[in-house]
Amino acid sequence: xxxVNVISIFNVLDSIAxxxxxxxxxxxxxxxxxxxxxxxxxxxxxxxxxxxxEHQALRSVCMIISLVISIFTA
Numbered sequence: 001x002x003x004v005n006v007i008s009i010f011n012v013l014d015s016i017a018x019x020x021x022x023x024x025x026x027x028x029x030x031x032x033x034x035x036x037x038x039x040x041x042x043x044x045x046x047x048x049x050x051x052x053x054e055h056q057a058l059r060s061v062c063m064i065i066s067l068v069i070s071i072f073t074a
Contacts, residue, residue, distance in 0.1 A: 028052070
């Protein structure tokens with residue numbers, strides 16, 4: 001399968017998975033203005049970032065599995 005086709009499949013799967021949403025899911029917000037000096041607030045942001053990375057990795061694995069299944073069942 002050509003690389004362009006694989007990339008197209010990933011783009012389609014990604015758009016289906018997020019229902020055409022904006023890319024706001026990839027934003028990494030910082031603490032609110034009143035909590036900029038709060039270490040706990042920054043730790044929450046780091047924890048949120050790590051959770052987003054784990055979720056992105058899982059979605060990538062699911063897309064690869066879907067691609068492999070579609071190749072072998074075609």
